[in-house]
Amino acid sequence: MRRYIFGVLVLIFPITANAEITFSQLTQISTAPEMLEGRFSQEKYLSALDATLKSTGVFTYQRGKSIHWEILDPIQNELVISPVAITSKQADGELLRLDTGVNPTVMVLGEIFFSVLTAEWEVLADYFELSGEIEGQQWHAVLVPIDQSVMQVFSRIELKGGILLREIILFENGGDRTTIHLDKQR
Amino acid sequence: MKGNLFTLKSIALGWLLLVAAVTVLALRQGPAFDSSILSLLPKSDQQPLVQGAIEQMSKDFSGRLILVLSGSNDQKLRAAVELMARKLALLPDVSKVYWQVEGSEVTGLREELYPYRFSVIDTGIRNLLLAGEYQQISDRALVRLYGPLSTGGNSIIEDPFGLYFELNVNRSSELNIQISNSLLRLINTELPSYLLILTLKGDPFSSELQHRVLGAIAAQHSLMPATVKTIGMSGMLLHAAAGARQAKSEISTIGFGSLAGIVIAMLLVFRRFKPLLLLLFPVVVGCIFASAMVLLIFPRVHLVTFAFGAGLVGVSIDYALHFLCERRVSAADQVLHKILPGLLLGLFSSVIAYAAQALTPFPGLRQMATFSVLGLCASWLTVVLWFPLVTRSDTEQALGFADKLDSLRGKFPKLATNPGLLLLLLIILGLAMVSIWNSSSQDDIRLLQTSPASLLAQEQDLHRALGMSSSSRFLLISANTLEASLQKEEQLVTELESLQAEGVIGGFQALSSTLPSLERQSENFGLVEKLYSNQLAFLYRLIQVPQSGLSHALSIREKANELRLTPKIWYQLAASKERNNHIVQQTGLSAVTVIRLTGELSSLAKRKLSALSSTMPGVVFVDQVQNISDLMGKYRVQVVTWIILAYLFVLIALVMRYKRQVWRIVMPPLLASVITLAILVQLEQGINLFHMMALILVLGIGLDMGIFLMETDEAPHTWLAVSLSTFTSLLAFGLLALSDTPVLHHFGLTVAMGLTLVWLFAPLMRRH
Numbered sequence: 001m002r003r004y005i006f007g008v009l010v011l012i013f014p015i016t017a018n019a020e021i022t023f024s025q026l027t028q029i030s031t032a033p034e035m036l037e038g039r040f041s042q043e044k045y046l047s048a049l050d051a052t053l054k055s056t057g058v059f060t061y062q063r064g065k066s067i068h069w070e071i072l073d074p075i076q077n078e079l080v081i082s083p084v085a086i087t088s089k090q091a092d093g094e095l096l097r098l099d100t101g102v103n104p105t106v107m108v109l110g111e112i113f114f115s116v117l118t119a120e121w122e123v124l125a126d127y128f129e130l131s132g133e134i135e136g137q138q139w140h141a142v143l144v145p146i147d148q149s150v151m152q153v154f155s156r157i158e159l160k161g162g163i164l165l166r167e168i169i170l171f172e173n174g175g176d177r178t179t180i181h182l183d184k185q186r
Numbered sequence: 187m188k189g190n191l192f193t194l195k196s197i198a199l200g201w202l203l204l205v206a207a208v209t210v211l212a213l214r215q216g217p218a219f220d221s222s223i224l225s226l227l228p229k230s231d232q233q234p235l236v237q238g239a240i241e242q243m244s245k246d247f248s249g250r251l252i253l254v255l256s257g258s259n260d261q262k263l264r265a266a267v268e269l270m271a272r273k274l275a276l277l278p279d280v281s282k283v284y285w286q287v288e289g290s291e292v293t294g295l296r297e298e299l300y301p302y303r304f305s306v307i308d309t310g311i312r313n314l315l316l317a318g319e320y321q322q323i324s325d326r327a328l329v330r331l332y333g334p335l336s337t338g339g340n341s342i343i344e345d346p347f348g349l350y351f352e353l354n355v356n357r358s359s360e361l362n363i364q365i366s367n368s369l370l371r372l373i374n375t376e377l378p379s380y381l382l383i384l385t386l387k388g389d390p391f392s393s394e395l396q397h398r399v400l401g402a403i404a405a406q407h408s409l410m411p412a413t414v415k416t417i418g419m420s421g422m423l424l425h426a427a428a429g430a431r432q433a434k435s436e437i438s439t440i441g442f443g444s445l446a447g448i449v450i451a452m453l454l455v456f457r458r459f460k461p462l463l464l465l466l467f468p469v470v471v472g473c474i475f476a477s478a479m480v481l482l483i484f485p486r487v488h489l490v491t492f493a494f495g496a497g498l499v500g501v502s503i504d505y506a507l508h509f510l511c512e513r514r515v516s517a518a519d520q521v522l523h524k525i526l527p528g529l530l531l532g533l534f535s536s537v538i539a540y541a542a543q544a545l546t547p548f549p550g551l552r553q554m555a556t557f558s559v560l561g562l563c564a565s566w567l568t569v570v571l572w573f574p575l576v577t578r579s580d581t582e583q584a585l586g587f588a589d590k591l592d593s594l595r596g597k598f599p600k601l602a603t604n605p606g607l608l609l610l611l612l613i614i615l616g617l618a619m620v621s622i623w624n625s626s627s628q629d630d631i632r633l634l635q636t637s638p639a640s641l642l643a644q645e646q647d648l649h650r651a652l653g654m655s656s657s658s659r660f661l662l663i664s665a666n667t668l669e670a671s672l673q674k675e676e677q678l679v680t681e682l683e684s685l686q687a688e689g690v691i692g693g694f695q696a697l698s699s700t701l702p703s704l705e706r707q708s709e710n711f712g713l714v715e716k717l718y719s720n721q722l723a724f725l726y727r728l729i730q731v732p733q734s735g736l737s738h739a740l741s742i743r744e745k746a747n748e749l750r751l752t753p754k755i756w757y758q759l760a761a762s763k764e765r766n767n768h769i770v771q772q773t774g775l776s777a778v779t780v781i782r783l784t785g786e787l788s789s790l791a792k793r794k795l796s797a798l799s800s801t802m803p804g805v806v807f808v809d810q811v812q813n814i815s816d817l818m819g820k821y822r823v824q825v826v827t828w829i830i831l832a833y834l835f836v837l838i839a840l841v842m843r844y845k846r847q848v849w850r851i852v853m854p855p856l857l858a859s860v861i862t863l864a865i866l867v868q869l870e871q872g873i874n875l876f877h878m879m880a881l882i883l884v885l886g887i888g889l890d891m892g893i894f895l896m897e898t899d900e901a902p903h904t905w906l907a908v909s910l911s912t913f914t915s916l917l918a919f920g921l922l923a924l925s926d927t928p929v930l931h932h933f934g935l936t937v938a939m940g941l942t943l944v945w946l947f948a949p950l951m952r953r954h
Contacts, residue, residue, distance in 0.1 A: 044331060048341045053729055055332035069334060074728075077329050088329050096326055098355065106355055107364065107373070109335055126260065126367070147367045148292045170334075174341060180334055 021132045021141065023121040029139055031163055032119040034063045038185035047175030059182075063118055081110050108149050116159065116168055128157070137162045198571040205475045205564065212478035218486045235664060236808050239770045239780055243657035246767065249386050251399065251421035254372065254648060256379035257414035266410045267369060267380045273406050274384060279395045282385040286368045294760040296354060302751045303350040304714045304743055305707035309683075309699070311352050315713040323347050324721040331729060343739050346725060347717060360695060360764050362653035372651060377415070381652070390423040393430055400427060418648040425637045432638070436925050444917040451913055455587045455906070456510070464576065465506050465914075472499045472565030476557045484553055491550070494879055495557030497933070500918060501536055501883065502565030504890040504911045505529055509573045511907035512898070514585050518578045522570065528897030531843065532890040533566045535836045539882060542832035546824040584903070591909055592902035598949035607950065615857065618864030628872030629819035638926070655695055655782035658810035661795070665804055668753055668769070668777040672703035674804060675779060681798055682781070690794055692785020697768040701756045711747070718743055822875040829882060836889070844896060850951040851896055855888025858943035862936060869935075876932040880919070884940030887915055891948055900952055912945045 037060040044053045057071040069079040078089045086106055088095040098106040108127075115123040124130075127150045128143035143157040151173075158169040164185055170178040255270065257263035271285040299306055307315075314322050327347045345351070362373045363381055372379040388395045400423070407417060452462045473496050480487050480495075508529065513521050540562065543555035599607050661678065665671040675698040685691045702710070718740060726736050756762050771778040787795075792809060799807040840848045859881050866877055891908040898904040920941065922934025 040334075042332070042334060046331075046342050048343045049731060049735060051730070053331055071329075071332050075325075075328050075332055077325075077333065079329070079333055079335070086335070088326070088333075090325060095322065095329065113335060148287065149365050152292060152296050168334075178334065 021130060021134055021139070023125045023130055025134060026119070026130075026139060026141060027121050029134070029137060029163070030119045030121075030161060030165065032063060036061055036164075036185055039183045040069075041181045041183065043179045045177040045179075047177075059117075061117060067114060067117055081113060083110070083114070086110050108147075109153070112150065112157075116157065117165065119165060194571070195575060198575055201567055201571050202471075205471055205478075208478040208482070209474055212481040215481065218481070233806075235771070235778055236662060236806065239660070239662055239778070239808065240658070240810055242767065242770055243660070243780075247657055248390055248422035251384040251386065251423050252419065252648065252652070253382040253384065253403065254379050254416075254418040254651075255382070255410075255414055256372075256375065256377045256416055256418075257411075258377055259411070259413040260378045262411045263378055263380065263414050264367070264369060266414045267382065269409075270403070270406050271382055274382070274399070274402060277398055277402055279386055279388050279399055280384050281387040283382060284385070285370060285380070285382040287365045287370070288368065291760055292365055292368075298759045298761065299353065299751070300350055301746070301749055302707075303345055303353065304746050305711045305749065306353065306702055306751050307349055307710050307714065308352040308356050310356060311349060312710060312713065315710075315717060320717050320720040323717060324725045326352075327725060328728065342729075342731065343735055344742055346722060346739055349714065357700075360655070362651065375651060379418075379651075384421075386423065390421070391426045391430075393427075396423060396427040396430065399423060418644065418651070420645045420648045424641060424645070428637050428641055432926055436927070436930075440921045440924055444921045447917040447921075448914050451910065451917075455585060455910060460580075461510050464510060464573065465503060467572070468502050468506050468565040468568040469499060471568045472502055472561040472563075475564035476561030479560045480553055480557050483556060488550055488553055491553040491557050494933075495554050495561060497879075497919060498540060498554075498558035498883060498886070499561035499565060500915060501886045501890065502562055502569070503914055504532060504887060504894070504908070505566055505569040506573070507907040507911045507914075508532075508890075508894050508904065509569055510577070511585065511588070511903040511910075513573075513577050513580060514583055514588075515901075515903050517582065518574060518580070521577075522574055525894070525897065526570070528894045529566065529570065531840070531893045531897075533562065534839065535889045535893070536562055536886040538836050539829060539832040539886060542828035543825065546821075546828060548821055548824060551821060551824065585906060588902040588906040591906050595905055595949045595952070598952075600952060601950045602953075611857065611950075615860060618861045621864040621867050622860070622873075625867035626872045627819060627822060628870070628874040629815045629822060653693070653784055655784045656787075658808075659783055659787055659792075660808055661694075661781040661783070661799060662770070662778065662806040662808050663781065663804060664771075664776060664778040664806075666776060668772055668779075669703055669705070671777040671779050672698045672701065673705055674802065675781060676703060676706055678781065678798070678802065678805060685791070685794060685798075690791050691783060691787065694784065695765075695768070695782040697765055697779050697781075700761055700765050701751060701753065704750055704752070707750050714743065818875045822873070822878055825875065825878045825882075829878070829885070833885065840893075847896065847953070850953065851889065851892030853951050854892060854944045854947035855885045857947050858888060858940050859884060861943055862940040865939060866936065870932070874932060876929050877936045880933045880936030881940060883915070883919065883937055884944060887912060887941060888944040888948075891944065892951075895948070895952075900954055908948070909945065912941050916941050 037058065039056070039058050041056045042054065044055075045051075046053065055071050055075070056073050057069070059067065059069050061067040064083075066080055066082040069081065071077045071079070076091060077095070080087045080089070085097055085099045086109075087097045111123065112127060114120070124143060127145055127147040129146050130141060130143060132139065132141040134140075139161060141159045143159065145151045145154055145156070153172065155171045155173050157171065158167075159165060160167040164182070166182055168178075168180040168182075170180075172178070253270070255263060255267050257266070267285060271283045274280050275283045311323060314320075324347065330348055330351070331342075361381070363370045364373055365371070370381040372381060384399070386395070386399070390396070403417070403419075407414075449462060452465065453459070456462070476495060476499060477487075477492065480491060508525055509521060512525050516524055537559050540555050540558040543551045544559070546552065601607055601611070663671050663674050663678065665674055675696050679694075679696050679698060682691065682694050682696075686693060698706070722739060723736060726739075757766070768779050768782070769777070770780055783795075787809075792807075792812070795807040796809075799805040837848070837852060840851060844851065862881070862884070863873060863877070866873060870877075891912070894904050894908055916938060920934055920938030922930040923938050925931045925934060
């Protein structure tokens with residue numbers, strides 16, 4: 001098994017309107033293996049407090065089946081996202097369960113997160129307009145929602161990576177921002 | 187003699203003038219028709235509230251057309267949906283096409299309840315609060331803060347526990363749809379599918395409207411790319427169109443067939459057109475007179491009355507044929523004298539049988555009885571008053587057909603001299619009785635459905651996919667005020683939730699879930715207050731919110747203390763659009779709301795729901811499907827009871843005239859009815875109301891046959907008359923057995939079998 005370690009990109013690329021980037025190009029460059037595991041670190045910027053909440057943990061995913069997102073610090077919680085439900089488990093049992101079948105909002109959120117993490121660009125094409133840049137094997141994609149229900153939550157999503165996805169930034173409407181770094185993936 | 191004729195003429199003319207006058211009166215008053223099945227319910231059972239609720243719910247169904255397009259290529263499909271919507275919106279019959287939701291509306295739906303987040307809260311959160319599980323709620327908030335899924339812009343200060351997020355995320359829509367790129371997309375379908383709802387401007391029963399709307403959809407569909415596959419549709423329009431199509435094809439086949447058969451038979455026997463016209467004349471006069479009279483007597487006349495009433499008046503063809511056949515062998519001034527006793531007795535027996543229905547408590551049967559008694563009398567009078575006049579110059583000439591038919595009759599064995607035949611009949615009768623005894627009745631609402639099974643199945647699939655609530659089964663809640671009604675709903679919802687958790691019911695939609703009672707809102711506010719004092723400081727310490735943040739958050743909640751979602755405010759919101767039809771009635775004195783139920787209801791569910799509603803005053807579980815089935819069962823029992831009583835009465839009258847010979851009159855229709863019933867039990871799933879209605883006709887024609895034969899001592903021309911009458915009735919009603927409409931099919935099949943049997947049995951009972 002090969003191991004990819006990528007440096008963190010600090011530079012934010014300028015976004016041009018006529019940037020030459022398409023979802024099919026991204027499909028060619030990036031891959032999403034059947035199974036992947038790795039570490040993540042997340043920074044959530046809360047605009048109301050002008051503060052950032054940091055958390056770290058591990059994740060695994062099985063393509064098309066489920067994502068296990070285990071927060072280890074500062075709280076312990078395991079989030080399981082599958083096409084049918086989003087469940088959150090704590091040491092003392094299931095904290096909450098949201099079925100996508102009965103809940104359109106949850107479905108869209110789950111579907112987007114799933115697609116982002118497993119690089120299912122054709123699904124993302126339903127919800128977003130793409131712009132960004134490619135330099136060799138490195139890419140930076142900016143997704144602006146075209147779907148009303150997604151627009152309600154995100155103003156835009158930025159993704160960076162090479163063969164594998166490396167960084168996700170979710171820009172929320174209220175000014176909050178979630179930055180996730182994926183690390184030590186194998 | 188001349189003076190006598192003049193008097194007869196003036197009486198006959200006077201009678202027609204009376205019919206004309208009544209008709210004019212009725213026309214001036216204007217017809218008031220009714221097709222609601224509910225108005226057939228006895229007055230005491232008919233709760234105006236229930237009726238109002240049902241009418242409101244069925245109005246939604248009849249005034250709109252639901253359309254679902256699906257296909258594998260989402261992009262092409264979306265384009266097709268848009269094109270379809272734009273094309274349909276141009277039609278003059280369509281007042282609105284709902285197919286997309288504007289961004290502002292989505293924002294409105296998402297934001298409008300935000301100010302009330304402390305008093306209008308999610309049920310799950312409320313249950314946690316009630317259980318004192320405050321920790322869980324703040325744990326959920328922490329997962330949102332440290333987890334990757336967005337909370338959707340909710341502020342850590344304004345709503346630290348994400349109460350509004352929880353409310354929004356769990357808010358369910360009336361239908362299984364989500365807004366996807368502003369289109370209405372069905373949830374949980376294999377292929378992408380989108381919904382369009384057309385609101386019709388006109389009457390869905392108008393054939394031009396059906397033609398334009400369905401034509402436009404078909405035309406648009408043919409232009410669509412091949413990937414856009416199935417179109418699911420639902421709406422009264424489709425049923426009306428299917429009904430019209432079926433009626434048209436049946437009128438042109440069954441209708442033409444029976445008319446041609448009658449014309450050919452009459453021409454063959456009489457070799458003239460005049461008898462044919464004479465035959466129709468009394469029936470037409472009878473129906474016109476009866477229609478006019480019921481319109482004058484009853485405030486609203488049910489369409490069913492006309493359908494079956496006209497059928498029963500058809501018996502009067504007996505009188506006309508009896509007269510015409512007798513006229514061929516008797517002089518003009520002799521005919522009436524000869525056959526009047528028979529005609530009178532025939533009329534008497536039928537009138538008694540029909541009139542008995544008027545004594546039942548059912549408005550439908552009363553109207554039908556009035557119609558058929560009046561119609562029959564009018565037809566009878568027309569025969570008796572007009573036929574002597576219009577056949578005065580006809581020649582006496584025996585009909586050749588009478589002899590042929592008579593010799594055929596001669597070939598039948600005679601029951602009186604044939605013990606073997608008697609034994610056989612007794613065995614058949616015994617078997618028939620056993621068959622009837624072991625039968626069950628069929629009062630299913632499906633009997634009343636006239637649409638093709640494929641349409642019903644298609645529509646049911648669509649309703650299931652959309653998660654549409656039933657418009658015929660619901661809970662009705664009434665109270666003095668809307669607030670009281672909502673409070674009652676909330677009590678009920680707790681019970682419904684546990685029924686849903688047990689899997690007894692599929693789901694439900696209540697107004698109180700989006701508009702909680704003010705009492706409930708105050709309670710919620712108090713619960714949230716406890717959550718804040720219990721958990722907020724702890725949560726903020728964990729995520730290091732400064733002290734100023736805590737006091738800010740607390741003051742925001744306190745400021746909302748007086749803020750409540752009142753019905754008045756709610757009505758202004760976008761959210762009310764979807765649920766305001768849950769309010770059936772709201773006046774200064776009362777408020778009535780409905781809780782809609784989704785999914786199939788098992789009999790256990792129905793039992794539990796009625797048990798539940800019986801424990802709470804002001805709550806009724808309305809099961810319209812069951813109500814109608816019960817109604818048809820009650821009608822069936824009433825019809826049977828009154829027929830038996832009526833015929834016992836007729837029997838007494840007949841015994842007085844015919845003494846021991848009476849069995850020759852009574853046995854053919856009686857045996858035929860019993861055996862027909864026994865065969866129906868085996869052929870169809872059970873005996874229903876429409877079988878019984880048809881048996882009245884069979885009994886009426888059968889008794890007339892026996893009486894006329896007895897009166898003329900079984901003369902060949904009388905046998906011809908009653909045979910012709912049986913034959914024409916068979917053609918007129920029996921052919922309905924071929925109809926695809928259940929009601930007509932059952933009626934026709936019974937008449938066909940019953941009359942054939944009566945005709946076969948009558949010769950067996952002959953004297954000579």
